[in-house]
Amino acid sequence: MPAVDEHRARTIPEAAVARLAVYLRVLSSMAEQGAGTVSSEELSTAAGVNSAKLRKDLSYIGSYGTRGVGYEVDVLVGQIERILGLTRKHSVAVVGIGNLGHALANYGGFPGRGFPVAALFDVDEDLMGVPVGGIPVSHIDEIPLVCAERGVSIGVIATPPAAAQAVCDRLVSGGVECILNFAPVVLQAPDHVEVRKVDLAVELQILSFQLARRVDDADGAEPTGNGEVEGVDQVVIGR
Amino acid sequence: MPAVDEHRARTIPEAAVARLAVYLRVLSSMAEQGAGTVSSEELSTAAGVNSAKLRKDLSYIGSYGTRGVGYEVDVLVGQIERILGLTRKHSVAVVGIGNLGHALANYGGFPGRGFPVAALFDVDEDLMGVPVGGIPVSHIDEIPLVCAERGVSIGVIATPPAAAQAVCDRLVSGGVECILNFAPVVLQAPDHVEVRKVDLAVELQILSFQLARRVDDADGAEPTGNGEVEGVDQVVIGR
DNA sequence: CCGTGTGAAGTGGTTCACAGCA
DNA sequence: TGCTGTGAACCACTTCACACGG
Numbered sequence: 245m246p247a248v249d250e251h252r253a254r255t256i257p258e259a260a261v262a263r264l265a266v267y268l269r270v271l272s273s274m275a276e277q278g279a280g281t282v283s284s285e286e287l288s289t290a291a292g293v294n295s296a297k298l299r300k301d302l303s304y305i306g307s308y309g310t311r312g313v314g315y316e317v318d319v320l321v322g323q324i325e326r327i328l329g330l331t332r333k334h335s336v337a338v339v340g341i342g343n344l345g346h347a348l349a350n351y352g353g354f355p356g357r358g359f360p361v362a363a364l365f366d367v368d369e370d371l372m373g374v375p376v377g378g379i380p381v382s383h384i385d386e387i388p389l390v391c392a393e394r395g396v397s398i399g400v401i402a403t404p405p406a407a408a409q410a411v412c413d414r415l416v417s418g419g420v421e422c423i424l425n426f427a428p429v430v431l432q433a434p435d436h437v438e439v440r441k442v443d444l445a446v447e448l449q450i451l452s453f454q455l456a457r458r459v460d461d462a463d464g465a466e467p468t469g470n471g472e473v474e475g476v477d478q479v480v481i482g483r
Numbered sequence: 484m485p486a487v488d489e490h491r492a493r494t495i496p497e498a499a500v501a502r503l504a505v506y507l508r509v510l511s512s513m514a515e516q517g518a519g520t521v522s523s524e525e526l527s528t529a530a531g532v533n534s535a536k537l538r539k540d541l542s543y544i545g546s547y548g549t550r551g552v553g554y555e556v557d558v559l560v561g562q563i564e565r566i567l568g569l570t571r572k573h574s575v576a577v578v579g580i581g582n583l584g585h586a587l588a589n590y591g592g593f594p595g596r597g598f599p600v601a602a603l604f605d606v607d608e609d610l611m612g613v614p615v616g617g618i619p620v621s622h623i624d625e626i627p628l629v630c631a632e633r634g635v636s637i638g639v640i641a642t643p644p645a646a647a648q649a650v651c652d653r654l655v656s657g658g659v660e661c662i663l664n665f666a667p668v669v670l671q672a673p674d675h676v677e678v679r680k681v682d683l684a685v686e687l688q689i690l691s692f693q694l695a696r697r698v699d700d701a702d703g704a705e706p707t708g709n710g711e712v713e714g715v716d717q718v719v720i721g722r
Numbered sequence: 723c724c725g726t727g728t729g730a731a732g733t734g735g736t737t738c739a740c741a742g743c744a
Numbered sequence: 745t746g747c748t749g750t751g752a753a754c755c756a757c758t759t760c761a762c763a764c765g766g
Contacts, residue, residue, distance in 0.1 A: 257735060258689075265688040269667060283747065292669040295747095296737055299606065303749055310746045311743045318547075328688050329695025336687075343586030350582060351683065359687050397689055419695075422690040428508060430531040438693045440686055447679055448575075448598050449504040449567050450497075451637055451661040454677045458566025496757060520724065534725095535759055542727055550726045550765050 283314035335362035335394040340403030349377040362394040391418030522553035572586040574601035576635040579642030630657030
């Protein structure tokens, strides 16, 4: 009955997936500048991690490097895109066309290719039918219908907090499988729907905590600050 | 990092800090609705975590509960605010007044109190002096001067990627200690400066990965025809 | 009794260090 | 020789389970 384990190796740590996305961006810009190969050292520096971690991350997706040499840039790009599922297109719906919604809807047609914006929603009657970034805004009551029709798989919530749960429910009933939530509330969703959140207040409060910690550390010891070496540890949001 | 134990107990796991911020928000809204006490069970459900984790998280900041009863809401609010350093105000500067910058500058005077927006910057000459959310926009060349003058401790970067590193450098030379980066680039900063990033493309790509994984999991097992039915038992990744 | 608080066990992710191959 | 790929040690966070106190 162990069974839980299912058919093994398809397990890439969540944290590694986030970093693969970063590597991909760095690699793409290297490719644009005509780089043919990179070593783990170069790539890891550009991505802000150490080289051991980078190699471990890449090992999760296979062995595409050449010992003594490095990695071929475009091979890696292709493999990472494959693993991240970027060879399929995932239609996105943005709900809540305020400043943030505008920013999202115009975000260069959304990061690279692969995430076409297929629908926009708001409650404001004055916005109905108005095109934003080329897509006309629909009413949030239409969410289930329109999302189902246009095969939206990712919903982005950029509404005020009070509206977020209702929007979430409608996205779910429209068959949306993943939700990216910018509203500062904890969403309740069935567990076959993946929810990620981006929470500005939380980010600021974490920074505030760091500042506070610095202050009490300072009086505890070490007058001559100037911390430890290395380690720029950029934290991707995670959860 | 040598991580010389320092002077003991001041170690709250980073992940726990992020959740404390969430608990704080939930507790605040409970307080508004006049709740006097909560149990770990109630609070954890509202925050989307399990109760063991919640109690462990709270134990990092002290023992403020009553056995057999629960926690007093306003005591917890006060203690979490203290730990997160929210009793001090941290001035914020927003750089890049596009759609996203607007959204940030208007974000209710920024999450709760505690994070007053003290300065706005952009390159666009047409924006100079124009007030956004009550604060006039200055030129990015002024960053070091203005930030130092106004005691900005948190810088928020909402510029196009190409400008981000230069902005980061100026913020650092203006004495900013923490940076929240919305631009899709890996910033290089001295290690006494805390950098966090919020990366939309990465978030979407993680969701894309989940979608892709679902597809191959589906063919790996599940012999019985089609039928959408519910999810194969989800591994439930976070929360 | 009931819920908090917490050592101890478990899990997942990171770092180390070196074997293996171009 | 140099750099990749990876088992194994290590560390951080989570979950368990139960003692403790109102």
